[in-house]
Amino acid sequence: MPVRRATTWREVAGAQCGLIARRQLVELGYHDHYTDSRVAAEQWQLVSEVVVCTTTGTLTREQLMWAGVLHAGRGSAIGGLTALERRGLRNWHRDEITVLLPKSHNLQPLEGVRFVETRRPIGLFATGRLPTWRAEPAALLCAGYTAGANTALGLLAAVVQQRLTTPGRLLEDMRRLHPLRRSKLFRANLQDVAAGSHSLAELGVARMCRDQGLPLPDRQVRRADASGRDRYLDCVWHLADGTIVILEVDGGFHMEVGHWESDIRRERDLVTTGAVVLRCTSREVRDVPERVAASLRAVGVGRSSA
Template identity: 50%
Template sequence: MDGESWRAAADEQAGLLSRRQLNELGVDRWRVRNQIAAGRWAERSPMVISTTTGPLSREQLMWLGVLHAGPEAVVGGLAAAEVAGLRNWHRDEVTVLIPDELEVEDVPGIDFHRTRRAIKLMRRPGPGLPTCRVEPAILLFGAYQRSRRTAQGVVAAAVQQRLTEPEALIHWVNAMRPLRWAPMFRQVIGDIAGGSQSVAELDVVRMCRDQGLSLPDRQLQRIDADGRTRFTDCEWRLSDGRVLVLEVDGSFHMDSQHWEDDLARQRQLSAPDRLMVRCTARELREEPWKVARDLRRLGVPSRAA
């Protein structure tokens, strides 16, 4: 088969090739048909052939999407962030960005997202799977969410997992005008730059703004009683010189092992001049005024007018 010239291209694309590529490599449609009939290859879409059979891997599904849509397409959304290393935000469906004017047939497992934006400017440089840069990928994903918390959460996660930095995100917010929820993104990114590392910490900042409390210091490094380095969620310096520390518990903290670990952490970080208090992420979302009331009673100062 023309010296098996297709093998190198297939190896670079997780075993998938478009019919256009096969034709350019000297593999005509009759040879493709024979390979499929013999059970050695499989048609994955009208445009894409796999040189392997069986279920597609995650990487192969992404290649299927971009090869089916053509050379201008890139993997976008959470799938692109996943390729960049984002953890704990998996979605089964793969998003593929395509030019607005392009018409493509549906492919199971692929969400073809049309955009008028310049895809080539958002594309991650270098060889391999065509993917969107992580910043425009997560910003576009967030901008199309119903929940602002989801949009804020993915931005915070990308920074927390060191896939990007606040400065790069602000650059892309400005470069992608118009962008839905751009003012919210700018505020959230500013809060992240100020030290917030999670949605819960962003909720604390929002609570303080809404309830008139001073903003806390966030993610401060402390040495516990065993000499280990710890990072506290939020801290305020009180008028009597003490420090009040607020730790926010998410749902995973309710697990018995995490619960015991948190109790031990609280003991080890406590000191005569450091008051440790806790609240849940649910309280911050649904009853922030109650948390603010208790913090004010404990001495957290009001925000300067």
């Protein structure tokens, strides 16, 4: 049964969080004088030259997303970190909204919205009433062109860790997005994510092991400490002589007093079980991996690993 087409501005605006484009109004038979009279009577407000809001007051975040897509016109979609926000990504919020649109658009700016031109097939990756890119292409394209490879890898690890996607689906969409900047780096690190790495620090350890000729550790291993409590350990090597070597990678938040004391207690409880516990910072893994590798070799990793 065919879907009934909207016939009034209320129906269209109601489906678009109160926003409507002038072109949509014209298609419905409401010409510019009708729109201008509503704005003059302060019943509506102009958001841009081509978009009006049928409510007054400050736009909500969702309304601003609609405004961005309607302002950019047909063929545009929510992308980047904004698309990932809509898909459920946490802790990567940016106030600015990202809207993707086809190349060669001559578009006036819109406050609070960043318009990104792309030759990628926008519609192929967009879903929903408010066109929004799927998590995989949004994360990959954002990671490909964000400043800093570590930030890019952290983003890909985050979308997998937060269960928005899987390494396999990311690798599949990498082929659809070819050519993609940093694709070789992404492919190698996604294999590590699939093997169990759950953070950027763990990805750094895997990269360090490959570069320094060390065996890859087991990651996110559950082990009981001396008090019987289960601990999830970043990286674990089981040596041939039965020794267990644990590497704990500390990020910046470990410097906070509460975390610092907790880490000391955690290390003490693990050492009393007979494990060898080494600690390093994520900066060391990134900037001086050879030093961390030398410490691991000193306690037997690489020479006597099972």
